[in-house]
Amino acid sequence: MATAKDIIETEIPSKLQAKPELAKDINAIIHFDVAGDGGGKWTLDTTKSEGWVSEGLNGASKMTVSVSNDDFVKIREGKLNAQMAAMQGKLKFKPMDMGLAMKLAKLLA
Numbered sequence: 001m002a003t004a005k006d007i008i009e010t011e012i013p014s015k016l017q018a019k020p021e022l023a024k025d026i027n028a029i030i031h032f033d034v035a036g037d038g039g040g041k042w043t044l045d046t047t048k049s050e051g052w053v054s055e056g057l058n059g060a061s062k063m064t065v066s067v068s069n070d071d072f073v074k075i076r077e078g079k080l081n082a083q084m085a086a087m088q089g090k091l092k093f094k095p096m097d098m099g100l101a102m103k104l105a106k107l108l109a
């Protein structure tokens with residue numbers, strides 16, 4: 001069973017390596033605050049050319065994504081629609097930057 005840790009530390013860097021244009025498109029520091037078992041806090045820094053993901057909340061983020069581990073995994077696996085999750089308050093973006101959220105969705109899809 002996948003966890004937020006697997007997705008953020010392994011799957012996201014693999015996707016950014018395969019599609020560097022996604023990093024250029026996002027071009028921001030994003031914090032992930034994932035609650036529950038398998039959760040934690042991570043920083044995604046797509047302004048760098050490598051080493052995009054680090055543990056903990058590092059640097060000044062353009063956006064913080066808050067979600068439970070279970071919901072994050074369901075969104076990643078396509079079992080939970082990200083827009084529905086956001087409307088239900090299960091997935092929160094602070095501040096709510098729709099453009100950046102949509103770019104992030106491409107990376108997580």
